[in-house]
Amino acid sequence: MILGLVTLAYTWGGYPAMLAALARFRNLRIKKAEISPRLTVIVAARNEEQNIAHRLRNLCELDYPRECLEIIVASDGSTDGTADIVREFAPGWVRLLEFHESRGRAAVHNDAVKASHGEILVFTDAATRFHSDFLIRLAENFADNRVGCVSGTIAFHNEEASAVTEQRGLYWRYEHWLRTMESRCGILCCASGPCMAVRRELFRPLTQGSYDVDFITPLDVIESGFLVLQEAEAKAADEMFLAPHQELRAQIRMVARNLCGYFDRRCLIGSAARPWFAWSLLSHKVLRWMTPLFLLLVLLSNTVLMIHGRVIVLWLAQLSFYAAALAGYLLAERKRRPGSLFSAPFAFCLANLGFLLGLIKCLRQERITVY
Numbered sequence: 001m002i003l004g005l006v007t008l009a010y011t012w013g014g015y016p017a018m019l020a021a022l023a024r025f026r027n028l029r030i031k032k033a034e035i036s037p038r039l040t041v042i043v044a045a046r047n048e049e050q051n052i053a054h055r056l057r058n059l060c061e062l063d064y065p066r067e068c069l070e071i072i073v074a075s076d077g078s079t080d081g082t083a084d085i086v087r088e089f090a091p092g093w094v095r096l097l098e099f100h101e102s103r104g105r106a107a108v109h110n111d112a113v114k115a116s117h118g119e120i121l122v123f124t125d126a127a128t129r130f131h132s133d134f135l136i137r138l139a140e141n142f143a144d145n146r147v148g149c150v151s152g153t154i155a156f157h158n159e160e161a162s163a164v165t166e167q168r169g170l171y172w173r174y175e176h177w178l179r180t181m182e183s184r185c186g187i188l189c190c191a192s193g194p195c196m197a198v199r200r201e202l203f204r205p206l207t208q209g210s211y212d213v214d215f216i217t218p219l220d221v222i223e224s225g226f227l228v229l230q231e232a233e234a235k236a237a238d239e240m241f242l243a244p245h246q247e248l249r250a251q252i253r254m255v256a257r258n259l260c261g262y263f264d265r266r267c268l269i270g271s272a273a274r275p276w277f278a279w280s281l282l283s284h285k286v287l288r289w290m291t292p293l294f295l296l297l298v299l300l301s302n303t304v305l306m307i308h309g310r311v312i313v314l315w316l317a318q319l320s321f322y323a324a325a326l327a328g329y330l331l332a333e334r335k336r337r338p339g340s341l342f343s344a345p346f347a348f349c350l351a352n353l354g355f356l357l358g359l360i361k362c363l364r365q366e367r368i369t370v371y
Helices: 002-025 052-060 082-087 105-115 134-143 163-185 216-223 244-264 275-289 291-307 312-333 340-363
Strands: 039-045 069-076 094-099 120-124 147-157 195-199 227-239
Touching (some): 052 082, 069 082, 069 105, 094 105, 134 147, 147 216, 163 275, 244 275, 275 340
Parallel strands (some): 039 120
16 A cells, blocks of 8 residues: 555655756756748648638648748548548648548658658647647747757637536646646657647657657657757647547547557666656656556555554545545536536546556557547
């Protein structure tokens, strides 16, 4: 039990506290400048006819020199009107790569990069929206030759807010704070897939169908000796899942894909040459995704102690937390908006259920290639 409690305390409290302290003494200074390198924005899309026109309109209205901007939409075996909409949109500026067979994001990104001409590659999704100065704020970081990858800051919203969306927003604020601190310390190891940029020469083809640019490409950048940054002023927006099962499915997919990728790059986790990155990767990602295992360990230990008449309070406290999560789920299913007393435990447990199922898929080597 002590091991489980200590690990949970370190993962969710100790690591952020240590990171905040480190950021006061290790504050990375980036030499920004107003530059306009040639950018290629890559949108990997499958059956996005509801979003693609709005996405392209958003990209075409950005405050960035048009002669320095290339937009590529890679349609991955779309069976709806996605390709037709792109084909009719701003011919000569927006390019369509139409693949008639769906092969997954990794293969599509590889082919789109080969077809691109930009010095900087910007990856995004059909549902994401960039603020008008997004590309400018990203680009100015590449004036520093040490920078290899820059991630924008994405805000999630949903007009029909629910218990999940409310608490998921809190979770993402916590996540972005961690990334900001890691970026300030120069030890950031991840990026946001819908709003990230990388130097063309640092992009390595994604060799597994389950890989994605948001977790493998930053590791490639680090291994090449460059920095990954979080740019707070490069703002993007995306919709958050409304239904609990959608959020759960996304968590499973994210953990299964990313954790398998990290295990494939375990040399970086145990790297003696890059101990700060190894510490960041292990503490921020791997231990967090292992949280459900430590929660189960604590519950088992508390149950054994309870049976022997010891430390009953801890057992009751843990069960009460899970009961509150169950109540939050039942209220959410009835489309009622519970207060934080129920919604926070529900959102936390939902995320950790996704972590657990994703971990199981990873251990069973079930590679997820779908969107």
